[in-house]
Amino acid sequence: MRKKTTKNKAISKSSGGFIRVISGQFRGRKLPVKNVEGLRPTADRIKETVFNWLMQDTRDAAVLDCFAGSGGLGFEALSRFAQSTTFIELDTSAAQQIEQNISMLALKNAQVKNTNSLSYLAQKNTNSPFDLVFVDPPFRKNLAQSSCDLLENNQWLSDDALIYVEVESELSDFLAPNNWLLLKEKKSGQVFCRLYQRQLN
Template sequence: MISKENSVRIISGKYKSRKITFPSQSEVRPTGNRIRESLFNWIQLEITNSRCLDLFAGSGALGIEALSRGAAIATFIESNREAAFYIKKNLKNLGAINSDLIIAEATSWLKCSKDIDPFDIVFLDPPFKANLMFDCFQLLESNNMIADNGSIYIETETEFKEEILPESWRLSHKNQAGKVFYYLYKKINKKG
């Protein structure tokens, strides 16, 4: 059964002002407009033609915003079937054919995805209190899933200790909106 719907609007790009819907569930927590605006200002020079990964996609707002602003492709990973149904419906309604939707638990998918081309931008926004950040950091790094000089967006409910991050990640930006902390890291090219 489909639950009641909520919606958010795309902020900018070819889908600007278009509404995307998502189920009214406590697990689906789209990134707010103010935070999305800051994030996409931070990555505006690298979004065009980028390969994006939206882990724990939820509403799909981050990946769809990236597509709207010129990303070449967005891959959405979402374990909740109802949320995935809405992402698929939104992508179809927008005509966003340059996307992949995979219904899977994110860390399981990361463990099995060793031979794929690295992503330029990764959106990492797991459910709060799920305690999945460290595993995701390690799997993204050990499976070489982030391109050199790629960006990693992280959203959390608390500040986290940077010592749990891979050595090749460097803080680029950070901010706080209400009770949400958000960060942008860059993966430093190992060759220089």
């Protein structure tokens, strides 16, 4: 679940707010978001940058949205014709809201795992690997490193999978697995965004 103090006006201080789908088949749709403490939906400007990076790679991709929070990245991928998206979200109310948004959009190619992302990734994957993975964990909890290592070591990734990692800008010791090639990176305020592609050893 994405956590950090934010000025994003999409989340109100009362019952909740909305995230907006930027492009694709659901362009302009507003999806309700629960007012979960610390929830940090990816800002539209960052989301637009990320999906510009992924413009040629989202269609038909099997997507995994770790620490899904509002589900904004996963829903954006589905709007842009991803083959499927699996959302992992620990907070029960946030996970239920993602499920409700899946139903509202009548999606048959999305599922929610209401569980801890690290525990889920610690299992060996016995199903088809993922082509595109979003890793946007709560800030200042040292979760990004562990998540990426588990993704690489437990067969979650296809041979040339793309992995988007979003961390706090002051985090200086994050190291991606050795066989991940850094394709793009950008610092935006308190956020550092990186896009990697997995290379076969």
